[in-house]
Amino acid sequence: MSTSITTARRAREFAAREELILREASKFLLERGFQGWNMDDLAKAVEYSKGTLYQHFESKEDLALAVCTGSLQQRSDLFEKASQFKGGTRERVRAICCACCEFATAHPDYFHAEMTLKSVSFWDKASEERREDHRIQASRCWRTLQQIIIEAQAIGDLPRDRIKPEEATFALISVTVGSHIMAMEGDLRVMAGITDPLIAVRRNGDLMCDGLGWKPMSYEMDSHETDERIVREVFPSATWLQPR
Amino acid sequence: MSTSITTARRAREFAAREELILREASKFLLERGFQGWNMDDLAKAVEYSKGTLYQHFESKEDLALAVCTGSLQQRSDLFEKASQFKGGTRERVRAICCACCEFATAHPDYFHAEMTLKSVSFWDKASEERREDHRIQASRCWRTLQQIIIEAQAIGDLPRDRIKPEEATFALISVTVGSHIMAMEGDLRVMAGITDPLIAVRRNGDLMCDGLGWKPMSYEMDSHETDERIVREVFPSATWLQPR
């Protein structure tokens, strides 16, 4: 009876419960921030005792990191989906920016949570395994974007002499993350006169691409029309694209 | 005796002690993150009792926000100093980017702390007065940059038809913040092959300016020579500029 017939079901139930915990914790974390909830609340919400929670996660930080990694995985999934959009390289980066918008709609406060976790004292308290998972997902995002950049340089849409692919990837990731964080900031939105923060995210991505010399330039293409095609083909259930 | 002769000294002593508390708390916050220290540790470090700390700050969050606002004030000061650099508009944005490098050197973990504080549950626990102070400092940064952009559009260095000044400001603030955060990320630095993160920060600022169509373009100017002039004239004690 080394592998009983029940072990498979057990494993499935265990995984399902972990899902449940992650789902509830995700709500708490994104709505209230790391400090805004406690493990007793969560135990009550999932209808298991606290001890059971600690059978899945070795600390509150470990759990929060797992939640973030889950979000990041979805982000990577969206990136990969976007990168398969049929079109020129420049349109495909635009699709990546659209993936960011799709992600931001589903996880509006992800980056705050993420930044909180990056503080030394948090990161240390999570398990090494969980940290590794997070690194893996982060690198998936990175590689998806980098792939498009390499291709663009090979085709000649993006200058090869001016910038190295890693530098371009770094620039685009930076502007995307920065725009997200800033766009979610209430006061800044007012100052910037932003009505739709997600348009601003895509716009900033465009500007960075222009800076990289990525052809065609943003003022040579119809962004809105491109967005409509991308949404139709890749994110049909998107809610964030306003009609013109 | 409505205003005794001692009241002035008292006020001075009070202010001095607040400085002391902020200085120590700043060390703790930037080295260990919000969770990495407690009020007892801090009380011991400043050699006052915990009760006295709470005469200055109404909660740990309130104190942490005050620390961040202090950092942000220094950031704004550096921005204003940089904006007075004698040179073309494009050189002056470069000077702002240099101010960011100067700031990042002195406050390497500022943005992590800042992001942590932005979580709902933190922000709520700080006093309204302290939150207002923070808003004021944030808007100083914003306005300094915006001023240069308006000037550049007036002179004709920056196209007026393509983008509104607030949009340009938003784009540059976003890329700066994003670059900072990403540049401090160990794993990403490896992937991006970055040896000096602060060069990458300035480079991204350059690329965004290029995207905005800000003349002269980055490939038409000698960035390193510009940096040397900026450092000599505005940040003479800077340590972050490598010789060519």
Add this chain to the structure above:
DNA sequence: ATCATAACTTGACCATTGGTCAAATTTTGA
């Protein structure tokens, strides 16, 4: 010099919460 009052400082104490573990409960397979 003395003293009543005001201003300030202190640290014992409280409530909350992350984390543990012995005991209780349930499941398993014979």
Add this chain to the structure above:
DNA sequence: TCAAAATTTGACCAATGGTCAAGTTATGAT
């Protein structure tokens, strides 16, 4: 039907943010 194994539980502990009555010091009038 039952003993052993696996799982779940929640009382309990330690750490820590925050309070406040008691203690200490400074003040200015006499």
